[in-house]
Amino acid sequence: MSTALSQVFRGPLKLVIFDCDGVLVDSEEACCRLCAQAARDAGWDVPDHLAVQTFSGMSLATIQPMIEQHAGKLLGPQWEPTMQQRFVAAMKEGVEPIMGVHAMLDAVQKLGVPVRVASNSSCEEMDVKFAVTDLAPYFKGRIHSARDMGIPKPRPDVYLKAAQAEGVLPCECVVLEDSDPGAQAAVSAGMACVMLRPPEKSIPDWKGLERIEKLSDFLDILSKLVKDSS
Known part of the structure; x- marks a missing residue:
């Protein structure tokens, strides 16, 4: 096991x-x-090439006041549900699985370790995304939404809910994340966290974080x- x-x-x-x-x-x-397009429509110029850097890992509940502050205007109570439906529509038009994800999940199943999202x-x-990418069979009845809970990451509640649903302790869980808010949620939940990050991007210096560059x-x-647990 790694020191981290x-x-x-x-x-x-x-x-x-x-x-x-x-x-x-x-x-x-x-x-x-x-x-980013919604931000530009509101008057905050966020170019597409900075979209991921600006909004990665953030919930709509966090993004709305962020846009409002920069644009100097209120977006109203329908902004979140409208954006949510835009997300769903975009996913229906096509989305790709992360490279190697099916092989990785098949191998995890062979290890006999339960999985949740x-x-x-x-x-x-997520139902749309998993249906389009053929990932639904891996996670049937094992999906947890921080948005639907009303407590988005970086709060740890959605991770704690997943552990509770499985009947295990946080210290017996390992999380795979790619964003800083998500990793913060995992760490705050008392879970070990592996971050999937490209080599040019660093990871936070937080306790319990490990870094990988590919799913394998x-x-x-x-x-x-x-092996260490057996």
Whole structure:
């Protein structure tokens, strides 16, 4: 086990919790671009090439006041539900799975470790994403939405809910995340967190964080944790 994970993980490994966007499904850029367009429509000039950098991992409940502050105008109570429906419509038009995700999930199943999803996306949105990408069978009845709970990341509640639903302790869970708000939620929940990040992008210096650059590396980490637990 890596030194970083051992600071939090106590084992045995009883649950793997996945974020959705940027970890399982390649939808984050599309959603962030929709937010950038909404920001421009409101009067805040966020170019598309800065969309992910500006909005990655954030909930609509956080993005709305952020846009309002920069644009100097209120967006109204219908802004969130309107954006949510734009997200769902965009996902129906097409979204791709993260490269290697099916092989990774098949291998995790062979390890015998239960999996769940905990995301800032709504369940409605995730249902569409998982149907389009053929990921639905892996997570049937095992999806948790921070948006639907009304308590988005970086609050830890959605991760704690996933652990509670599985009947395990936070220190027996490993989370796979790609955003800083998501990683903060996992760390605040008392869970070990692996961050999927490209080599040019650093990760926060937080207790219990490990870094990988491709999904196959995550499987290596889980295999070692299972072996150490046996």
